[in-house]
Amino acid sequence: MQATILSDDVGTVEATAHDGQLLIDPADLPSALGWELKPEGLCQGNVCVPVRDAAALFGDDKLDVAAVAAALGRPAIVDAAAGIAAVALGAERRQQALDGLRAPSFTLPDLDGVPHQLQEWRGNKKLLVAFASW
Amino acid sequence: MLAVALDDSVDDVRPWVEGVSFPVLIDPEHALTELYAISNVPTVIWIDEADRIVRPNGVAFGTDTFKEFTGVEAAPHKESVRQWVREGRLPIPASEARTAVGDLSADEIAARLHFRIATTARRQGRDEVAGRHFQRAAELAPYDWTIRRAALPLTGGDPFGQEFFDMYEEWQQAGSPYHGLAATGSS
Numbered sequence: 001m002q003a004t005i006l007s008d009d010v011g012t013v014e015a016t017a018h019d020g021q022l023l024i025d026p027a028d029l030p031s032a033l034g035w036e037l038k039p040e041g042l043c044q045g046n047v048c049v050p051v052r053d054a055a056a057l058f059g060d061d062k063l064d065v066a067a068v069a070a071a072l073g074r075p076a077i078v079d080a081a082a083g084i085a086a087v088a089l090g091a092e093r094r095q096q097a098l099d100g101l102r103a104p105s106f107t108l109p110d111l112d113g114v115p116h117q118l119q120e121w122r123g124n125k126k127l128l129v130a131f132a133s134w
Numbered sequence: 135m136l137a138v139a140l141d142d143s144v145d146d147v148r149p150w151v152e153g154v155s156f157p158v159l160i161d162p163e164h165a166l167t168e169l170y171a172i173s174n175v176p177t178v179i180w181i182d183e184a185d186r187i188v189r190p191n192g193v194a195f196g197t198d199t200f201k202e203f204t205g206v207e208a209a210p211h212k213e214s215v216r217q218w219v220r221e222g223r224l225p226i227p228a229s230e231a232r233t234a235v236g237d238l239s240a241d242e243i244a245a246r247l248h249f250r251i252a253t254t255a256r257r258q259g260r261d262e263v264a265g266r267h268f269q270r271a272a273e274l275a276p277y278d279w280t281i282r283r284a285a286l287p288l289t290g291g292d293p294f295g296q297e298f299f300d301m302y303e304e305w306q307q308a309g310s311p312y313h314g315l316a317a318t319g320s321s
Binding site: 004006010075076077079082084085086087088089093094095097098099101102103104105106108109110111116118119121122123124125126127128129130131132133134 | 135136137138139140141144146147148149150151157158159160161163165166167168169170171172175176177178179180181182183184185186187188190215218219228231232235237238240243244246247248250251254255258260263267280283284286287293
């Protein structure tokens with residue numbers, strides 16, 4: 001099936017559902033989750049998270065999305081039957097705001113679909129207002 | 135002012151921001167509710183030139199744009215903002231800012247994840263899958279408006295109807311929980 005993996009980005013990859021596990025090809029991990037499994041561990045850019053037992057990430061030569069998220073220390077909810085998984089953005093970034101009082105970066109589109117990053121307004125004081133039509 | 139709509143579609147947002155001159159972004163995945171531990175709207179966060187948070191999550195406004203549907207007077211908060219902009223006056227000490235926003239619980243994080251799955255399924259036209267996850271999200275975070283109230287228009291409910299009033303009463307009885315500084319007359 002085509003599965004949708006939600007994390008910092010949205011990845012759509014081929015996957016199989018087996019026993020509640022959502023399994024993907026290791027080669028698809030970067031497009032699914034933005035991380036790559038290397039001998040050093042799970043890597044994203046210059047950052048690598050060592051993985052104690054890489055074999056435990058696999059089910060049948062495929063990567064178990066939930067196991068990868070857990071290895072990254074990220075809470076995740078996987079609906080294998082529906083082929084949709086959501087992985088949390090990470091406590092470190094939130095702690096940066098709560099304890100560190102440093103505004104975590106984000107990239108969001110305006111109403112015309114043009115993406116903007118928080119950094120765009122660096123050098124200005126900002127009132128960030130979260131609102132909604134509801 | 136940088137406004138971010140925790141809404142699913144730009145069509146829902148446009149009517150509320152007609153004619154405004156400040157940037158308006160949309161966050162259908164509710165990334166900010168996780169990154170900034172936001173549990174209700176409107177939430178205002180003061181961020182300085184170096185992207186430091188000088189006043190964390192609070193129910194307050196920089197303008198009266200939203201006064202109509204929140205009932206919160208902008209004036210006292212506006213005055214604090216003015217003092218910050220003109221004199222660099224900080225609204226609260228950093229020590230207070232650091233403890234003002236309680237962290238999200240594991241259930242509140244899980245609720246956000248279920249909500250994201252729900253909106254994704256809904257966009258894929260899979261209402262049954264969506265419904266299950268909206269339901270689970272609401273169970274995990276019953277006092278989180280960005281979960282329960284946001285789900286109302288996405289599940290055929292009315293965010294301004296009886297369901298909302300019932301939710302509001304439940305929330306009040308639970309002590310009106312909110313991740314951040316409560317609405318005050320001035321800061």
